[in-house]
Amino acid sequence: MEAAPPAQRRKSKNKFKPAPAEPPKPAQPAQQLHRTHAADGKLQKKRRKAKKQQRAVQDVDDTVGVQADAPQQRQQQAAAAPPGGSGGGSSPFAPASWQALVSSKKGKGGGSLLAQMRARLQGGRFRWLNEALYTSDGATALAMVRKEPELMDQYHEGFREQTKGWPVQPVDQAIAWLRRRPPGITVADLGCGDAKIAATLAPCGYTVHSFDLAETAPGVVACNMAALPLGDAAVDAAVFCLSLMGTDYGLFLEEAARVLRPAGWLWIAEVQSRFVDDGGRSVLPAFEAALGALGFAVRRKDTSNSHFFVLEAQRQARSGGGKPKQRVAWPELRACQYKKR
Numbered sequence: 201m202e203a204a205p206p207a208q209r210r211k212s213k214n215k216f217k218p219a220p221a222e223p224p225k226p227a228q229p230a231q232q233l234h235r236t237h238a239a240d241g242k243l244q245k246k247r248r249k250a251k252k253q254q255r256a257v258q259d260v261d262d263t264v265g266v267q268a269d270a271p272q273q274r275q276q277q278a279a280a281a282p283p284g285g286s287g288g289g290s291s292p293f294a295p296a297s298w299q300a301l302v303s304s305k306k307g308k309g310g311g312s313l314l315a316q317m318r319a320r321l322q323g324g325r326f327r328w329l330n331e332a333l334y335t336s337d338g339a340t341a342l343a344m345v346r347k348e349p350e351l352m353d354q355y356h357e358g359f360r361e362q363t364k365g366w367p368v369q370p371v372d373q374a375i376a377w378l379r380r381r382p383p384g385i386t387v388a389d390l391g392c393g394d395a396k397i398a399a400t401l402a403p404c405g406y407t408v409h410s411f412d413l414a415e416t417a418p419g420v421v422a423c424n425m426a427a428l429p430l431g432d433a434a435v436d437a438a439v440f441c442l443s444l445m446g447t448d449y450g451l452f453l454e455e456a457a458r459v460l461r462p463a464g465w466l467w468i469a470e471v472q473s474r475f476v477d478d479g480g481r482s483v484l485p486a487f488e489a490a491l492g493a494l495g496f497a498v499r500r501k502d503t504s505n506s507h508f509f510v511l512e513a514q515r516q517a518r519s520g521g522g523k524p525k526q527r528v529a530w531p532e533l534r535a536c537q538y539k540k541r
């Protein structure tokens with residue numbers, strides 16, 4: 201390597217020049233000096249603590265600020281790196297500093313800050329988990345939730361919060377649709393959340409099998425929808441209410457086809473914006489074609505709602521059930537991003 205020209209060497213030397221010596225301070229009495237140092241120390245400690253708290257809030261926000269337009273690329277990435285970094289069995293969302301902060305007593309005027317931080321943290325947890333579920337396959341999602349089942353309570357709390365302003369709740373539409381089916385039918389609620397369908401319709405004589413990643417309500421069976429603990433042709437209707445979340449969502453539908461009896465019904469509600477490709481074109485026709493290849497005939501489609509569409513399909517009587525004979529080409533769907541609060 202060539203030696204640097206002298207001018208450059210001088211420049212780099214100057215960079216490390218010690219700061220000019222401070223003018224001498226007037227002497228202080230020993231006691232006063234001690235008090236000043238103690239006060240300085242306290243101030244610095246306070247500043248360090250505030251910085252640490254600020255960093256914790258930032259961590260949560262940064263993690264949920266990831267773009268969700270390329271779900272396949274980031275598959276499993278979100279699930280692998282929860283905010284706060286877990287690994288040790290404690291909640292991945294509550295680093296020690298947060299736990300201490302949240303459980304600490306109210307300080308002077310600290311109540312509103314705490315409430316604000318709680319809301320931000322809750323929103324951050326929800327969005328992180330939402331992203332993790334949309335960018336993982338079903339098996340990965342189940343493994344993640346099995347480690348910390350209480351994550352799903354937090355998820356459902358956040359989900360309810362995010363959708364409470366929607367003009368109609370899709371789960372209520374599913375219930376209304378099921379009420380129009382012959383009474384007493386057997387239903388599989390796939391990705392049931394807090395199992396509202398079972399809670400509403402079981403008392404009316406319906407048999408509802410509720411499945412989700414965790415048992416978030418009484419009667420819910422925890423599993424991955426790609427492998428349902430049901431026999432072939434066991435149900436009359438299968439419902440996916442905003443639950444085609446995994447990157448392998450096609451396997452969920454193929455499993456639904458297996459457990460549906462011939463001429464059984466499939467009801468799907470999904471967020472409209474998920475069904476658009478990178479060029480802005482709708483992938484709904486490709487999705488319907490894939491359903492056709494699986495042996496379903498689409499009977500009704502309602503895209504009038506600004507938030508989600510509803511699709512009703514019927515398993516054709518002649519379709520054999522069981523696993524599809526050939527690979528079905530499911531279009532890639534976008535992750536759904538709920539708004540930041």
Ligand SMILES: C[S@@+](CC[C@H](N)C(=O)[O-])C[C@H]1O[C@@H](n2cnc3c(N)ncnc32)[C@H](O)[C@@H]1O
Binds near residue numbers: 370394413426442
């Ligand atoms: C957006 S929530 C909707 C919950 C409920 N259907 C409703 O509308 O109130 C979607 C649900 O699907 C569940 N889910 C996602 N992937 C799943 C999988 N592979 N197996 C089982 N459940 C899954 C999630 O845990 C979540 O509870």
